[in-house]
Amino acid sequence: MTTVQIRRKKLFIGRDASWLSFNRRVLEEAEDASNPLLERVKFLAITASNLDEFVEIRLAGIYQRIEDSYKEPGFDGLTPQETLEAVADDVQAFVAQQYRCWNEQLLPQLSANGVRVLRWQDLTDEGRGHATTFYQREVDPLLTPITIDPAHPFPRVLNKALCLALLLRRKRKGFSGPVLGVVTIPRTLPRLVPIPSDSGTADFLFLHDLVERNAAGMYRGYEILSAAAFRVTRNSNLYFQEEEARSLLESVRTELHNRRKGDAVRLEIEQTADPEVIDRLRVNFELEEFQIFRTAGPVNLSRLMNLYSDTPRPDLKFPHFTPRALHLARHATDLFEDLRHRDIMLHHPFDSYDPVVGFIEAGALDPNVVTIKQTLYRTSVDSPMFQSLTRAAQTKEVTVVVELMARFDEASNIRWARDLEDAGVQIFYGIVGLKTHCKLAMLVRHDPDGVTRRYCHLGTGNYNPNTARFYTDISLLTSDPEITASVHSVFNYLTAHSESDDYCPLLVAPLTLAETLIRTIHREAEHAAAGKPACIIAKMNSLLEHGVIEALYEASQAGVQIDLIVRGICSLRPGMKRISENIRVRSIVGRFLEHSRIFYFYNDGKEDILCGSADWMPRNLFERCEVVFPVKDPLLKARLRHEILAAYLADTATSRLMQPDGTYVRLRDGAPQPFHAQQFLMRLAEGKESIEGIPKIATPQPHKPRRRAPKPVLV
Numbered sequence: 001m002t003t004v005q006i007r008r009k010k011l012f013i014g015r016d017a018s019w020l021s022f023n024r025r026v027l028e029e030a031e032d033a034s035n036p037l038l039e040r041v042k043f044l045a046i047t048a049s050n051l052d053e054f055v056e057i058r059l060a061g062i063y064q065r066i067e068d069s070y071k072e073p074g075f076d077g078l079t080p081q082e083t084l085e086a087v088a089d090d091v092q093a094f095v096a097q098q099y100r101c102w103n104e105q106l107l108p109q110l111s112a113n114g115v116r117v118l119r120w121q122d123l124t125d126e127g128r129g130h131a132t133t134f135y136q137r138e139v140d141p142l143l144t145p146i147t148i149d150p151a152h153p154f155p156r157v158l159n160k161a162l163c164l165a166l167l168l169r170r171k172r173k174g175f176s177g178p179v180l181g182v183v184t185i186p187r188t189l190p191r192l193v194p195i196p197s198d199s200g201t202a203d204f205l206f207l208h209d210l211v212e213r214n215a216a217g218m219y220r221g222y223e224i225l226s227a228a229a230f231r232v233t234r235n236s237n238l239y240f241q242e243e244e245a246r247s248l249l250e251s252v253r254t255e256l257h258n259r260r261k262g263d264a265v266r267l268e269i270e271q272t273a274d275p276e277v278i279d280r281l282r283v284n285f286e287l288e289e290f291q292i293f294r295t296a297g298p299v300n301l302s303r304l305m306n307l308y309s310d311t312p313r314p315d316l317k318f319p320h321f322t323p324r325a326l327h328l329a330r331h332a333t334d335l336f337e338d339l340r341h342r343d344i345m346l347h348h349p350f351d352s353y354d355p356v357v358g359f360i361e362a363g364a365l366d367p368n369v370v371t372i373k374q375t376l377y378r379t380s381v382d383s384p385m386f387q388s389l390t391r392a393a394q395t396k397e398v399t400v401v402v403e404l405m406a407r408f409d410e411a412s413n414i415r416w417a418r419d420l421e422d423a424g425v426q427i428f429y430g431i432v433g434l435k436t437h438c439k440l441a442m443l444v445r446h447d448p449d450g451v452t453r454r455y456c457h458l459g460t461g462n463y464n465p466n467t468a469r470f471y472t473d474i475s476l477l478t479s480d481p482e483i484t485a486s487v488h489s490v491f492n493y494l495t496a497h498s499e500s501d502d503y504c505p506l507l508v509a510p511l512t513l514a515e516t517l518i519r520t521i522h523r524e525a526e527h528a529a530a531g532k533p534a535c536i537i538a539k540m541n542s543l544l545e546h547g548v549i550e551a552l553y554e555a556s557q558a559g560v561q562i563d564l565i566v567r568g569i570c571s572l573r574p575g576m577k578r579i580s581e582n583i584r585v586r587s588i589v590g591r592f593l594e595h596s597r598i599f600y601f602y603n604d605g606k607e608d609i610l611c612g613s614a615d616w617m618p619r620n621l622f623e624r625c626e627v628v629f630p631v632k633d634p635l636l637k638a639r640l641r642h643e644i645l646a647a648y649l650a651d652t653a654t655s656r657l658m659q660p661d662g663t664y665v666r667l668r669d670g671a672p673q674p675f676h677a678q679q680f681l682m683r684l685a686e687g688k689e690s691i692e693g694i695p696k697i698a699t700p701q702p703h704k705p706r707r708r709a710p711k712p713v714l715v
Contacts, residue, residue: 008077011553011579012571013662015076015544016058016087020094022568023050025589025656025664027094030101037109038316039591042308044101048301051094052160052233059084059091060235060265075546076571088290099296102304114201115311117192120213123205127195131205134193135214142189143211145218148180154284155182159234159262162191162300164211165269165277168222178225180280183218185211191303194310202311206298228273229299232285235262268293268300318591323352323469324685335362336445339455339479345636346475347644348461349592350685353468356475359457360385363443364392371444373399373491375436378462379416385463386416393424401428401494403436428495430625434510436494437620438613438627439463442487454484458629460596460611471595472678474611474640476629483629490627509614509626514547517616517628520601520608521551527604528559533700535602537645539565541595543572543585544617556582559703565648566658567594569617575660585658586667588651590678598640599628602700609637643684643691650695651677 029035030043065080073079078086107117116122123131146155147168157163166181185207193210195203208229215224264285269278271294282292298304314320326346332338335358346355361384363369372392379386392398402417421427430436439459446452461473478484486506492498499511507513521536528534536555543549543564549572556562562583564572574583588594597615601608612628614620631637648655653676656664668674675695683689 008073008075011573011576012076012546012549013573014074014078014083014086015569015571016054016062016083017090018569018571018662019054019058020087020090021662021664022587022589023047023054024094024097025587026050027097027101028666029589031105036315036317037106037113038115038308038311038313039318041106041110041304044098044106045302045305045308047098048304051091052302055091055233055266056159056236056262059087060237060262063263063265064235064237092290092293095293095295098301102297102301113313113316115307115313115316116197116201116203117307118195118203118205120205120209123195127197127203127205130196131193131210132214135210139189139207139211140214140217142186143183143218145215146182147219147222148182155184157182157184157232159236160231160300161185161187162208163230163232164208164215164227165230165273165281166215166219166227167225167274167277168219169225171221171223178276180277181215181219181222183211183215190306190310191300192306192310202313204307204310208299226274226277228270228277230267230269230273230281231299232264233266233268234264237262264291266291266293268295270294270299271296321349321682322686323349325352326355335359335477336366336447336455336479339477340447340453343480343631343633343636344477345631345633345639346477347596347639347681348468348473348475349470350472350681351475353465353475355477356457356459356463356468357384357388357465359443359455359477360441360463361388363445363455364388364396366445367395368447369396369443369445371397371399372442373401374441374463375401375403375438375494376463377403377437377439378467379464383463383465385465386420389420389425390423393420397426398424399426399428399491399495401430401436401491404429430494431497433623435619435624437624438490438508440487440490440627442484442491453479454481454488455479456484456487458483458487458612458627460598460613470591471593474596474598476611476631476636480632487627490625494625505630505632507610507612507628509620509624510622513614513626513628514545514621517599517621518547518551521548521555523603524560524601525551525555525558527602528555528703531702531704532604533602533702534558534560534604535600535700536560536562537565537598537600537641537649537697538563538616539594539596539598539645539648540615541567541597542569542615542617544569544615545621546571548616548621552583553579556580561700563649565594565645570658573660573662574658580660586649586651586655587658587664588648588654588677589656590654590676592678594648596644597628598645600641600645607637607641609640611640641697643694644681646694646697647677647681649697650675654678 026043027047030040062080062084071079146152148154162185164183167178168181169178189207191207192204193207195205197203212227215227264287267281267285267287328338363372389398400420417427441457443455445455457477459473459475461471482505486503489500489503490508503512507516524534524536543566552562564585566585567587570585574580574585597612599610609631610628614626614628620626631640652667653674655667657667658664680689
């Protein structure tokens, strides 16, 4: 390993190792007895879904680079082979921890609370009769049993499809040796079959157990020697050449079919499977031993999400929460009149998402609104926003910029983009080579005073009312002339690739965001070097861009106090002497997915606060169209700092503090009375708490300047 590699390894944590650390924090929530029982099941299912994406995207990418003999080290100093060696054992250990959580904690506690996941032998005669009837009516007609022989090659098993492998022997004489049978279980079927109970319990049977029990009927003339459920995960990266917008749609649609048939990168199979079955599958899918995961329980734990949703036990879930409704100012007769006098900021899900939906609905219904423009990254056809855009297209100019390549939503995005186009909406697919990830909506309205104004929504989250109920995000509704004019320029950039000389006050990736962000960090370092108070607080999903990390290291060396709230990946190492000793990193994992991006700079007391769609990652800063916007109103800035950021920095119930080696320490272990930020913000929204209950953020203090400026951290 070269000197540069050693230096980079010391300064940066690898992306994949950091991601696995994040998923462990989610798994800790599944193991945490203070969470309601079914919520713990939900957290476990989330870890499995997260791991699926990690395997089919990140691990698949590592395998590809190794296969292509790619040996260039990443910014963390590790080559693809070294990265694989670093994470392969960790993934296996993580899976073992998942199943320990299920078998030793959740399954027994569910049973004790009247939620039972039963085996066939545990069912009563009535239960078996119900399950058999369900199988005969709903399952058997959909199954196609296959026996592998020269006339029947191995079926093309689709990505992540649940299958049953059977080792079979012909009963008729003259046939030597066992053969392999494979049954693919359609995804339209429920993975957990409800079983009626007279005892008041909620009983379920795993579908693969039911299919296995009835497999003899599909393989008449065979003796079933063994059977095991399995699932194959395939490389799900999309590869295509982007040309023009119309061909882009066709390219994405074509690649979606290829995704289902990509190279296998993981085999999950029940640990009780016959070794001969495992070996035949391994050879067929061309896998190495480390790519085989023997599960101590049901294959595909992400399906446990159905157990959460199908069990009507509110006593085993988080208490119901009603978000705070928006009340218009007294003088305002409608939202537009209110926005002409003030900006409105919402913190979801503590503040209702209805005003955002209502903003688009008002644009569709108001005859004075002549134009609607919006970006859409993820949404659904049943969304009221979708319906409003469709309705508005009958009487107005409606333009929607659709991101076709929102990962794993490509197929649905193609469908609803075509539906919108059929309704008369002008559809654009952004700029070739860039994902459109910014969250913008603009209405152009002829107001009663004779002035034509722009009204805009800018946000940190997707236009999806469903996820808005459990994602924390920031929304800004405004008619500010500077901001709305800049939003207009961004739409021109997206639809015509028309670049403006200046997008101020917005920061736009990939044009101005990265450069301005780093310059702003350096400005804070200059204040500290001059002996002035200096402070940065940044909340985001992920921190990976090494140029930003280097700027933060230099700011720390200059004396800037830096608090980072990073939910997921963080490649920065905090607390390193003479490098990052003034940086603290915490991660919050709780009931709501922390999704908001908020960036605070003290700026010698002038306090700049920005929000937006971009994390501090290379893809957000250089490979996507992102927008970060300032919050100007002093009252809204105060709320962001003294309510929202203050609550998260005070959290000791769900926060973990990152250590220099990349591990995390739970803060509540040393807190006599843990402060729970999300619970407090819910109670604040319900009027049950006062903002005075949030511990205050300390005012930055003057810093004794260094005699010499800090040296760059990299060689």
